[in-house]
Amino acid sequence: MLKIHGIGPSPFVRKVRIVLEEKNLAYELKPIMPGAGDEAFAAISPLGKIPVLEEDGWTMPDSSVIIAYLEATHPDPAVYPVDARLLARARWFEEYADTALVSVIGPDIFRQRVVGPAFFGKDCDESVVRTAIDEKLPPLFDYIEGELGSNDYLAGDFSIADISVVSMLINMAHASELVDGARWPALAGLYQRVVERPAVARLIAEERELFQRAA
Numbered sequence: 001m002l003k004i005h006g007i008g009p010s011p012f013v014r015k016v017r018i019v020l021e022e023k024n025l026a027y028e029l030k031p032i033m034p035g036a037g038d039e040a041f042a043a044i045s046p047l048g049k050i051p052v053l054e055e056d057g058w059t060m061p062d063s064s065v066i067i068a069y070l071e072a073t074h075p076d077p078a079v080y081p082v083d084a085r086l087l088a089r090a091r092w093f094e095e096y097a098d099t100a101l102v103s104v105i106g107p108d109i110f111r112q113r114v115v116g117p118a119f120f121g122k123d124c125d126e127s128v129v130r131t132a133i134d135e136k137l138p139p140l141f142d143y144i145e146g147e148l149g150s151n152d153y154l155a156g157d158f159s160i161a162d163i164s165v166v167s168m169l170i171n172m173a174h175a176s177e178l179v180d181g182a183r184w185p186a187l188a189g190l191y192q193r194v195v196e197r198p199a200v201a202r203l204i205a206e207e208r209e210l211f212q213r214a215a
Helices: 011-022 039-044 063-073 084-120 126-148 160-174 185-195 198-214
Strands: 002-005 027-030 052-055 058-061
Touching (some): 011 027, 011 160, 011 198, 084 198, 126 185
Parallel strands (some): 002 027
């Protein structure tokens, strides 16, 4: 059976798990925190990051690499577009989410409001959160909004582009912040369409239970 080393609330672990769920692939989640300092984990994740895929003793880190492998080995249903330009676009938005979005949502919102208080007993610095929401995120959301236009999804049909972007927005939602539908209606609509998918909804419910136990 496939194994995923990581924790559910990580947007990168979630991204991989959504793909596994959408492809109806059985897997086991092996909980481990990023940078846990475990020598065995360091051997399979040289950068100390999650997730890591394990299959029959073979391991591979990095969410984007893992998903590319899953798509190659289990192509149906596809999460990558067939058209070359749409494929490039989907991969671009995966990168955009994994770099631009996470650099704000991760440390400035999710870590401040959820991770620090729930797991480390740290108080949230609301000034950091407000700066992220009022100043840092708007230009990032403006770009996605413009690229979505009147389309339901970012690269043709539902794809890794939408999974990646919404996976980051789910962490924001866990921190009690949603996309402003009045300002970014297309992005808010994309978020709603993705989180209503049964596979995604199951994972969100699981993560909420984890936070409740930690509180």
